[in-house]
Amino acid sequence: MSTCDDLPEHLKTDQPCSFCGEKERAGIWFGHAEVHSCSACAITVLPRLIADATFKGYSGHADSETTLLSVEMEFWRAVAICKDRYADKHQK
Numbered sequence: 001m002s003t004c005d006d007l008p009e010h011l012k013t014d015q016p017c018s019f020c021g022e023k024e025r026a027g028i029w030f031g032h033a034e035v036h037s038c039s040a041c042a043i044t045v046l047p048r049l050i051a052d053a054t055f056k057g058y059s060g061h062a063d064s065e066t067t068l069l070s071v072e073m074e075f076w077r078a079v080a081i082c083k084d085r086y087a088d089k090h091q092k
C-alpha cells in the first residue's frame with residue numbers, strides 16, 4: 001500500500017485510476033500488477049470488489065459478516081500505517 005506522495009520518483013507517473021480511468025490516483029497497490037485508485041473509487045468500487053471476491057451465496061450471510069469484520073480490521077490497521085508514515089514524513 002502506498003500513496004502517491006510516498007512513491008519513489010521512478011513510479012510517479014500520470015497513471016490514472018485503474019477503475020474509472022479518469023481521476024488522478026490517490027493510492028497504489030503493488031501486487032502481481034499495479035492497481036491505482038482515486039479516492040472516489042476506493043470508497044465505491046473496492047467494497048464491491050471485496051463482496052464479489054468473497055461472497056459465498058445466500059447461505060453464507062454469517063461468512064459475509066465475518067469477512068466485513070476482517071476487512072474493517074485491516075482497514076484500521078492500514079489507517080494506522082498511513083498515520084505513522086505521515087507522521088514520519090512530516091517530522092523530518
Ligand SMILES: [Zn+2]
Pocket residue numbers: 017018019020021022023037038039040041042
Ligand atoms: Zn477512480
